Amino acid sequence: MVPEFINEAYDVAVIGAGHAGCEAALACARLGQKTIVFMVSTDTIAMMPCNPNIGGTSKGHLVRELDALGGEMGVNIDKTFIQSKMLNESKGPAVHSLRAQADKQKYSAEMRRTMENTDNLTLKQAEVADLLWEDASDGKKQVTGVKTVSGGIYPAKCVILCSGVYLNARCIFGEVSQQTGPNGLPRATHLSDSLIAAGLELYRFKTGTPARIDKRTIDFSKMEEQFGDEKLVPFSFTNRPEDIAREQQSCWLAYTNAETHKIIRDNIHRSPLFSGEIHGTGPRYCPSIEDKVVRFADKERHQIFIEPEGDYTNEMYLSGMSSSLPEEVQIKMYRTIPGMEHANVVRNAYAIEYDCLNPMQLYHSLESKEIHGFFSAGQANGSSGYEEAAAQGIIAGINAARKLQGKEPVIPDRSQAYIGVLIDDLVTKETHEPYRMMTSRAEYRLLLRQDNADLRLTEIGYEVGLISEDRYQKFLQKKQLIEKEQERVCSVAFGASGKIQDFLKEHNSQELRTGTSLEELIRRPELSYEMLAPMDPNRPDLPQDVVEQVEINIKYAGYLQRQEQQVAHFKKLENRRIPDEVDYNQITSLRLEARQKLSQIRPVNVGQASRISGVSPADISVLLVYLESFQKQKG
């Protein structure tokens, strides 16, 4: 037994300095709470142990939302990206998504610099072994601090668990199994037991990462070059495109082939995923290459993106090819790919298994339902991905600070933000695999676009105190410009004669029969705000992001309106609160499964109840009728 010693007390202790931990710690410190953050090594702050990019489909939305709330990830990637691309530009604005390739080292170094220079924030390299708590007066528990492996007790009013994939981690490839965290770093061996002792339920999840190849051993002439965008869009709303201009690096596209697949199939029995060696559940949506070959057996090839990991390294990341096959099989497999015949594997792919919380034990604020002051965020909550982690991190950080300040928690709902969807899914729906954000998970995605994240959330960030007055004023200005320009566009009228008819004919657009407005013309699919500039001589000079909002609001007005109606409907059940005293076991007309699930999760409103798997619409109808008579009885 290591002797204990008591350290200085903190308002908040954050366990882990990955993407969740950094956002949580920064939010707390910036909101004036004395914060300490623990990490396995100060060299690994905001480390990117897997893919070398930030953003992507729906994840890009999270980063922009995070930025609107006053988070750091957007600012940090703007400083450190080496390629930037807006994905899905051929599709509707709801699914446009920003993705940037990061210089991994720089990303980590910049975040470290920010963390080290933030007031109220203390960095501590130490493994947390125990969560400290005492019994609370309401029969639940109250967190009191943490203890490190070296016996250091750090009293804290709130603790935020951001342990990533480190809890009892195990890395596996082929027949090899190592008791380490990612990248060979030490794992956390004590904390899991302490969490279980505190009454928390843990899951065992699995994820994986592909290999890194020496750039000098790849023949890129056999691959398709993937360039970054010329017109840059910053992640952070604080940056203008010109602020982030730089030379970009390319990514490369290659494909697997029949030979690759044959090697995989011949060795599939040696994959720990298929041999049963791995017990943790892996993500369906980020499958390993052996998963893909088995699941899409008729596909002749799969895409592989070869992505640079930074300016100061030759390592190239093999996106789309995560694997846990034995090292020798991996080498053979990579060398079947055109251009990689002589590839040198710097780091081989591996799967990693780890402990995480069953997130249904948390409120939407990300505080534990049973332990006051204990919050949890990121992969520790069963999510996957840097962006998902960061998004939870800032919410946990904000809510821990607000709890200490006696304020109501901030909980964006499903109609406000992808962050709201993410957290609601995690705490409501049963996840049996690492949760990845996806476009399809957001019901109201036409309203939740990456381009309007600031319009949706800056107000909240400002109220919370993470958005500066200066930034807020700029935001208000932007809002006003949008409104004014929309009004102006409605008032610009055209008669059915003269120049406009020639213009329309020229653009293959139907000529006018009666007078119309500029708004109506912008709405035509074949025309745009930009195209109509010659017909609109009094147009003010507006920033691109303002024009974008005006155009989207006009062009998709009907769809936006119908989506707003869907939201109004959603809010109805969302506003139907369920009193704490409701005893589901007394409602015999609920099916047994529904009674159990509702008792376990204790949803705060009927909307949340309706999203619990195992609770049917029939159960919801019972609940609605029951609540009505329940309230009547209470008078």
Place this chain on the structure above:
Amino acid sequence: MKERDTITAIASGMTASGISVIRISGSEAFSVAKRVFKQKKNGTFSEWRCEEAESHTVHYGYIVDGEEVIDEVLVLLLRAPRTFTAENTVEIQCHGGILVTRKVLQAVLAAGARLAEPGEFTKRAFLSGRIDLSQAEAVADVIAAKNRLSLKNSINHLQGRVSQSIRALREKILDEVSFIEAALDDPEHMDLTGFSERLMEESQENIREIDKLLSTAEKGKYLSQGIRTVILGKPNVGKSSLLNAFLGTERAIVTDIAGTTRDALTEEVQLGEITLQLVDTAGIRDAVDQVEQIGVNLAKKEAANADLILFVVDSSAPLNENDYEILSLLQDKKAIVLLNKSDLETVVSLEDITALLQANSCDAKVLAISMKRPESTDSIEQEIKNMFFRGNLEVNDEVFITAERHREALQSAGQSLAEVIRSIEAGMPEDFFSIDLLNAYRELGFIVGEEMDEDLVNNIFRKFCMGK
């Protein structure tokens, strides 16, 4: 289940009938009943010893108010949970008669029960898990059923025939949404090439399917609420004898209902399996010139509002301007021209009328009838069936949409799918389609109870009448 208070109501409807039933339900049902229900032993009233009685048994005795006997009754003793509400239940069968029934109810209320709200018994049954929401709704329809066929249709609803087609539609729509969403998240493995064309075809097909269901809604309405019918014709052509023939048939049931459109009466006539809502029968009865009496304008209005016009023509007398005027009202309407007095020498032939109708571009049927022949009403009935139910009035293999709520939901779903088609035509990106697809999906879900909404739930229980 939490203890609920004890409620009571007249369960048999407030009409003069042979027997009335008063239902008491709740934890105190037996003690409430004991206070008003006494049995006679050796000439004196004694306590009902229900504790010793088995469940589901009948007991003979009297409802008393102090010393006064209100009625001689039979009482059903039903113990929880094997009852409609799953609570202790007592049902008192007393002699019909509105006055007596009310007095019994008052005695039960005085004994400690609370008057049930409309639908409260059904709500309790629902909350006890005895029935689900769609069954509750169907129960409401069964109560409201006007005739054998609409009852049968309600029962078919209970068995879920409509649900089957709606569920199939929903599944198809969800498949499309899932495909779009999967393609958004995994463009490498899900290819949207050619998807729009496919979705267009399928949405059109789904709209056709919805329209098919909607077309039964019209039939369903006629079935459950009756066909609004106006009888037109100049004086002395036989309108009143036609009416009498309708009313005189032994199968007919007649009830007076206060008219809703104006002070005129609407009379419900049962013509075989069809219910007709006859408009302004008073005018016909008075045997005054109907067109004159109510005025041409009103006649026009009634004709416009009617589902069916029965135009009676005297075939033994030449047509005059009144006939032509009425003829002009038949355009775009379902109408039957009845060539009456066909047993007499005819001046106006079937061919004459047919030619006239064609000239006026009316699609009316012509029947030669004689009120002296009782089978005339049969041929009219058959013609109406042909017109409104394509001759087939067996509900065995067809289900009608009868609930207004379902009709509205179907319409909205159809509109949403039409939006999808418009989006495809406008060349919108695929992710836009899912907004309207999901709206259609949701609307259809309301019909089969797979989508839930607070208003919906409450409205279903509001539809119930007192005592159910």
